[in-house]
Amino acid sequence: MNTHEPNPLEETQKISPFVADLLSKTPPNREVPIDYFANFADRVLAQTKDLEPLPVPRKNIFIRSSYALAACFLVVLGLGIWALRSHSNPALEPLPNTAQLFANLEKEDIKTYLLETSDDLQTDWLAVLDIDHAIEDIYESNIDKMDDIDADFLLESLEEDDLF
Amino acid sequence: MDIILQFTPTPPPNDFSQEQEMVALMQSATGMERGFRLLMQTYQERLYWHIRGFVQTHEDTDEVLQNTFIKVYRGIHQFRNESRLFTWLYRIATNESLTFLKKTKRQNIDLSLDDEHTNIGNTLSADTNIDSKYIQKILDKAIAQLPDKQRIVFNMRYYEALSYAEISNLLGTSEGALKASYHHAIKKIEQYIKSL
Numbered sequence: 001m002n003t004h005e006p007n008p009l010e011e012t013q014k015i016s017p018f019v020a021d022l023l024s025k026t027p028p029n030r031e032v033p034i035d036y037f038a039n040f041a042d043r044v045l046a047q048t049k050d051l052e053p054l055p056v057p058r059k060n061i062f063i064r065s066s067y068a069l070a071a072c073f074l075v076v077l078g079l080g081i082w083a084l085r086s087h088s089n090p091a092l093e094p095l096p097n098t099a100q101l102f103a104n105l106e107k108e109d110i111k112t113y114l115l116e117t118s119d120d121l122q123t124d125w126l127a128v129l130d131i132d133h134a135i136e137d138i139y140e141s142n143i144d145k146m147d148d149i150d151a152d153f154l155l156e157s158l159e160e161d162d163l164f
Numbered sequence: 165m166d167i168i169l170q171f172t173p174t175p176p177p178n179d180f181s182q183e184q185e186m187v188a189l190m191q192s193a194t195g196m197e198r199g200f201r202l203l204m205q206t207y208q209e210r211l212y213w214h215i216r217g218f219v220q221t222h223e224d225t226d227e228v229l230q231n232t233f234i235k236v237y238r239g240i241h242q243f244r245n246e247s248r249l250f251t252w253l254y255r256i257a258t259n260e261s262l263t264f265l266k267k268t269k270r271q272n273i274d275l276s277l278d279d280e281h282t283n284i285g286n287t288l289s290a291d292t293n294i295d296s297k298y299i300q301k302i303l304d305k306a307i308a309q310l311p312d313k314q315r316i317v318f319n320m321r322y323y324e325a326l327s328y329a330e331i332s333n334l335l336g337t338s339e340g341a342l343k344a345s346y347h348h349a350i351k352k353i354e355q356y357i358k359s360l
Binding site: 005007008009011012015016018019022023025026027031032033036037040041043044045047048051052053054 | 196197200201204205208209212222226229230233234237238239240241242296297299300302303321322325327328346347350351353354357358
């Protein structure tokens with residue numbers, strides 16, 4: 001536990017005093033039948049009588065060797081292509097990651113992209129989207145400091161409402 | 165039903181060697197049942213409250229928790245000690261909860277509000293006499309509206325009181341992304357309640 005981290009209620013208070021006030025007034029709904037935990041293991045064990053655990057995955061040496069060989073081949077092939085391209089274009093740089101791509105994108109680029117891909121979006125949603133607000137919101141989330149997985153997690157967790 | 169109230173789930177065990185002993189026992193030919201019972205007794209309460217944060221009712225939580233442990237029972241030989249046992253259990257419980265929610269499409273959550281309560285958002289904070297169970301019902305409904313990932317983060321952070329480092333370890337996501345998700349979740353709860 002990070003001792004410098006505020007407790008959840010203090011943190012919530014900073015984000016929304018309104019929500020923190022409601023949360024502080026209400027103990028969570030935590031009702032459980034008497035002896036539920038005492039009997040739980042027996043109930044589950046009764047269900048496992050006819051079940052067999054899944055076997056340990058077999059280590060197929062032939063397949064593993066094939067994968068290793070294929071991986072080596074791909075690495076060599078990739079290095080060769082990279083060397084060839086680097087040689088023909090000394091200015092070639094490694095592909096940027098998501099954070100770098102975001103850092104280089106102008107707001108107008110994002111707006112253009114959204115408009116050009118509007119077939120994938122609901123028209124009424126696009127019409128009311130405050131693009132400047134939406135982009136600021138994403139940048140406030142420190143997306144430029146995240147890796148691709150984190151960025152995906154955050155973006156997947158957002159809904160249309162978060163962008164208004 | 166006869167009920168008891170529980171407010172504080174037991175903390176997860178920090179003893180790594182105890183985890184390894186349980187896994188070794190379960191993976192042995194003769195110790196499976198004993199190890200499995202020990203594992204359930206050690207983690208059932210913690211996982212129960214984790215799942216309860218998703219599915220709200222005790223009956224649904226019971227079903228998901230049973231499914232979680234059945235999966236653990238069947239898959240224990242595939243656990244390789246590459247991560248903490250507790251982390252593995254948490255992930256299974258989380259996935260089972262999300263699968264359950266998708267399957268039932270949250271139709272099992274009856275959180276309808278009384279018609280007599282209007283303009284709730286403006287009166288909730290001011291009225292100190294309002295029934296705390298009613299406030300809880302509104303909060304439950306607001307939380308149920310959150311996207312799955314925001315709800316996961318909210319429940320783990322607020323109700324389970326896990327640190328961001330612990331959640332990050334369990335979900336494999338950076339603390340920055342988790343903090344942002346929590347922030348959005350709180351804002352969305354506020355907006356939802358004030359719109360009532």
